[in-house]
Amino acid sequence: MTSSRSSRRNFIRKLAGTTLAATAAPSILAGTKPQSNFLEAPVYERHKFAPNDQVNVAIIGMGIMGFNNAFWTLQVPGVKLVAVCDLYTGRLERAREKYGKDLFVTKNYKEILDRKDVDAVIVATSDHWHDRICIEAMNKGKHVYCEKPMVHRLEEGAEVIATQKKTGKVLIVGSQRVSSIVTQKTKEIFESKTIGDLVLVETWMDRHSANGAWQYSIPTDANAGTVDWDNFIGDAPKRAYDPVRFFRWRNYQDYGTGVAGDLFVHLFSALHAVTSSEGPTRVLATGGLRYWNDGRDVPDVILGMYDYPQTAQHAAFNLQMRVNFVDGSEKGEGLRLIGTDGVIDMGWSSVKVMHHKLNNEPGYGGWDSFDTFSEAQQKEYEKWYKAKYPKKTPGIIESDLEFKAPREYSANLDHHVNFYKGIREKAVIVEDALFGMRAAGPALATNKSYYDKAIINWNPGTAQLG
Numbered sequence: 001m002t003s004s005r006s007s008r009r010n011f012i013r014k015l016a017g018t019t020l021a022a023t024a025a026p027s028i029l030a031g032t033k034p035q036s037n038f039l040e041a042p043v044y045e046r047h048k049f050a051p052n053d054q055v056n057v058a059i060i061g062m063g064i065m066g067f068n069n070a071f072w073t074l075q076v077p078g079v080k081l082v083a084v085c086d087l088y089t090g091r092l093e094r095a096r097e098k099y100g101k102d103l104f105v106t107k108n109y110k111e112i113l114d115r116k117d118v119d120a121v122i123v124a125t126s127d128h129w130h131d132r133i134c135i136e137a138m139n140k141g142k143h144v145y146c147e148k149p150m151v152h153r154l155e156e157g158a159e160v161i162a163t164q165k166k167t168g169k170v171l172i173v174g175s176q177r178v179s180s181i182v183t184q185k186t187k188e189i190f191e192s193k194t195i196g197d198l199v200l201v202e203t204w205m206d207r208h209s210a211n212g213a214w215q216y217s218i219p220t221d222a223n224a225g226t227v228d229w230d231n232f233i234g235d236a237p238k239r240a241y242d243p244v245r246f247f248r249w250r251n252y253q254d255y256g257t258g259v260a261g262d263l264f265v266h267l268f269s270a271l272h273a274v275t276s277s278e279g280p281t282r283v284l285a286t287g288g289l290r291y292w293n294d295g296r297d298v299p300d301v302i303l304g305m306y307d308y309p310q311t312a313q314h315a316a317f318n319l320q321m322r323v324n325f326v327d328g329s330e331k332g333e334g335l336r337l338i339g340t341d342g343v344i345d346m347g348w349s350s351v352k353v354m355h356h357k358l359n360n361e362p363g364y365g366g367w368d369s370f371d372t373f374s375e376a377q378q379k380e381y382e383k384w385y386k387a388k389y390p391k392k393t394p395g396i397i398e399s400d401l402e403f404k405a406p407r408e409y410s411a412n413l414d415h416h417v418n419f420y421k422g423i424r425e426k427a428v429i430v431e432d433a434l435f436g437m438r439a440a441g442p443a444l445a446t447n448k449s450y451y452d453k454a455i456i457n458w459n460p461g462t463a464q465l466g
Contacts, residue, residue: 049078058083061125062091072412087228126255131156143170149440157437164433170422173436175269180411195339197315206327213325251296258298260446268439276313279460280306285449291326300325437463
């Protein structure tokens with residue numbers, strides 16, 4: 001036990017890069033302010049790439065994430081945007097306004113895949129197109145950056161994984177948090193065992209606004225002439241043109257994956273990256289449509305509970321996950337790993353570790369049966385207690401710590417850098433098709449549990465229903 005405490009203390013000292021203050025008892029630590037340390041962001045040198053080293057990229061789907069990915073991907077040295085595809089004319093016009101009149105634009109993604117000058121594509125369409133476009137792109141020899149979730153339905157994942165393996169093409173899923181220096185530091189802290197064995201994980205990602213609840217703006221010129229509705233429908237049920245469904249597709253099961261597919265995937269991805277977990281074995285969800293009664297057919301409040309089995313990397317633990325789109329408290333989001341000896345609070349830009357080792361002594365008095373004993377028995381009990389639990393010399397306990405990313409840091413850049421390193425240098429992809437499905441699967445199983453009102457068994461090893 002002493003050796004274990006010593007190794008944890010030395011590890012935390014190394015993390016902080018400084019000697020930590022000692023204190024007498026865990027209860028004192030509970031009220032101390034964590035020591036803050038700033039993480040170092042990667043520095044990417046900008047230099048000219050030879051034509052053979054330049055990666056020409058095209059973006060399929062120029063909605064919010066399409067333009068967002070364009071911004072970050074063009075920060076990577078040696079990357080050129082050569083073409084975009086979208087089904088709304090106005091977005092193609094906007095793309096040329098931002099990236100030049102010579103940019104090739106089309107409403108047919110197959111024209112993108114047929115271009116010899118396109119090395120890679122970013123797939124940022126509605127969810128129900130992800131699997132088909134990713135598979136076709138890899139079979140056409142293109143590398144793929146696919147927005148999360150990787151697939152729209154649970155049964156679609158196996159073919160995407162198999163296609164990546166068969167073609168050898170790079171595929172990265174766009175949960176950028178996996179590449180974050182904050183996630184990497186959290187993983188380092190978790191693997192140090194400084195919080196003991198993992199017992200419970202709490203995660204939440206709440207919102208309290210119309211845009212946060214996907215009530216996105218609809219352009220006044222949206223009509224059957226400017227929107228290619230038939231191509232948008234794809235394999236979804238046929239219906240008449242509806243601009244609300246097109247521009248707010250996340251609200252409908254036909255095209256999106258709801259709260260779980262949009263937000264739970266981020267939380268699963270971060271948790272799996274930190275714990276090296278393949279995922280849960282059982283999924284149970286509940287929730288409802290509590291406020292945003294705007295015609296959507298997905299819930300705006302959803303809660304999930306998950307069983308994670310013991311592995312070589314972590315003890316068995318439970319996960320509870322929540323998203324609430326009418327969060328009057330505006331508490332935002334969090335990911336908390338609760339262990340036997342402490343807690344790790346992980347955010348997008350910082351991570352805190354707090355220690356609170358469970359006392360092996362039960363104690364007595366206070367809210368306890370001790371005061372119900374007779375005076376004679378209380379004296380006898382105190383005598384017995386002090387003999388059984390003699391006073392110990394207070395040990396050295398590590399101070400609490402907080403690690404912060406630099407103010408201007410964004411994991412988006414690191415994630416796109418990883419994509420292009422995979423293409424140029426065959427670097428390990430942090431979120432390949434299998435990892436992506438191990439995050440998307442539990443999220444989609446959450447939807448299945450909610451709609452079926454049933455416990456869903458999941459096989460994290462094969463990333464398929466159990």
